[in-house]
Amino acid sequence: MENPAALQSETQDSSGEAVYARLRADTVLGRLAPGRKLGLEGLRQIYGAGVGTLREALNRLASEGLVVAEGQRGFSVAPVSAADFAEVAELRLLLECHAVHKSFAAGDLDWEGRVVGAHHKLAMLERRLLAGEPADAALWKRYDREFHQALIEACGSAALLETYAAAYDRYLRYQMVAVVFRGAVAATQHADLLHCALARDAAGACRLLEAHVAGCVEHVVSTGTLVPFASTRPCPAPEAATPTAGERAYRLIRADILRGTLAPGQKLKLDALRDAYDAGLGTLRETLSRLIAERLVVAEGQRGFEVAPFSPADLRDIANLRLLLEGHALDQAFHAGDVEWEGRVVAIHHKLSQAEERLHAGDGTVLETWRRFDSQFHETLISACGSRTLMATHAAVFDRYQRYQYRALGFRGAIAIREHAALRDCALRRDAPGARAVMARHILGGVDQALASGAL
Known part of the structure; x- marks a missing residue:
């Protein structure tokens, strides 16, 4: 006999995924406007789902930055702002350009066919828009998304593609809210990106992408299309001390x-x-x-x-993504950091080095303390980068990397001590290229050690 509880659980799983997908699409495509309160009773009537299923979906969207969880006050669609759009656009550009270089180098004839096919659909819809014919904005942006994803799909990194997709959807939400189509400029840039892909010209494609994304941000900000959606409500009060x-x-x-x-x-x-x-x-x-x-x-x-x-391939994937994000954030932080930031770097390095010396001497009781200080040190190094979006994305990737650290990425003794000291010194000298080189040895050396240990 079937277990009724199990059957109910299976139904919830299926229903919950469908509700999540619908809510996510409505948020990304602007059907649920920025700042809108998401009352569970109203959503229940719209989506035909139970309160528990809706809360699951909304919590998931809150983790993606598309919804704001307001504690006991419920949920609302994440607000929009010009500053946030600029941060999301910067992250999208960083990820897409990195992926373009990898994808253009690895793409085969089948990949070329998918890129050509995705561009054909986008170009056909853009021609209709340019001619003033009726066209579905959601379909246009879907084809736009498919084309950009096709360009990078041969990059060979699942973690990079997942992170890019999340960033792109946050970027897309701004485009849908602002209903952005920049006419012949955008259509020409898309055609030029296709030519770069077929010519394997990654550098040319990245220059086009920089102009493409910057032009979109400038257009949205200059036209003031975000102003009607700017939040006038005060920020939610901090949560109570007791969770x-x-x-x-x-x-x-x-x-x-x-x-x-x-x-x-x-x-x-x-x-x-x-x-x-x-x-x-x-x-x-x-x-x-x-x-x-x-x-x-x-x-x-x-x-x-x-x-x-876990898998060795996933560890390398996450390590390379962490290196990309952390390296970019180091550049920004070293440029913008002031003496207060320097003081925080020196202070956390002092605590980290004390824990490292004890570990190196064989005191295993400080292992958890070392891990905490290690995380805080890397976070502090990039804390002056000026982008909450970049910091949050890096933190999520760092935590996925840290899971491997608990299993197989142990303390590497004098090597780690020297590398952390070198990173501190690079920060004080504002030597971003030197810091990136040290970071590459630091992260990839740890990966090699983990893989050699056989713990995975």
Whole structure:
């Protein structure tokens, strides 16, 4: 006989994914306007889903930066601003240009065919728009998205493609809110990008992308199309010192995944989690939905959830993405950092070095302290970069890297001590190229050690 609870869980999984997809599309495409309050009762009537399913989807969207969770006050669509658009655009450009170089070098004839086909659909719709004919804005942006994704799909990095897709969708939301079509300029740039792809001219494509993205941001800001959506409500008050049951469960489960207490590939049975974390099933489902968005948990359709697995390829993928993001942020931070920032760098390095010296002397009791100071040191180095979007994206990738650190990326003794000291010195000299070189040795050397250990 079928288990009724299991059948209900399977139905929730299927329904929840569909509701999440619909809510996400409506948010990205601007059907749910920036700043709009997302009352659960109103959403229940629109989407035909239960309150629990809606909360799961909204928590997942909050982890993606598309929705704001306001504690006991519910949810709202993330607001828009010119400053945030500029940050999102910068992140998109960083990721896309990096991926273009890799994709153009690796792409084969099949890839070329997909790029040509994606451009054909986009160009046909752009011709209709230029001629003043009726055209579906959502379809136009879908074809635009497909073309840009086709350009980079041969880059060979799943982590890079996932991070780019998330950044692009946040960028796309601004385009849909502002209804941006820059006419012949955009159409010509798309055609030129196609020619660069077929000629494998990655440098030329990146110059075009810089003009393409910068032109869009300038157009949106100069026309004032974001002004009607600017938030006039005050920022939500800080949450109470005591976390809610949901926040407590999220922090505990997340920490156990990062530390490996919940092992890679482990099935996450709701009944077992309820007993272990003293949380209700609804709270647990919301928590797991947030962790799915952070790529720490995998949803198995109707079979439930499991901790995201490990693989050598995934470690290299995440390490290279971390290196890209951290290197770019170092450039920005070294340029903008002041003496207050220098003081924070020196202070956290002092604490890190003290823990490293004790570890190097064989005192294993400071291992967790070292890991915490290591994370804080790298965060402080880039804290003056001026982009919350870049910082948040780096933090998410760093945490995925740190999962491997708990399993296989151990303390590398004198090598790590020297590299951290060199990074501090580069920061004080404002030597960004030197810091990037040290960072590459630091991160990739750790990966080589982890892979050689056989722990994965």
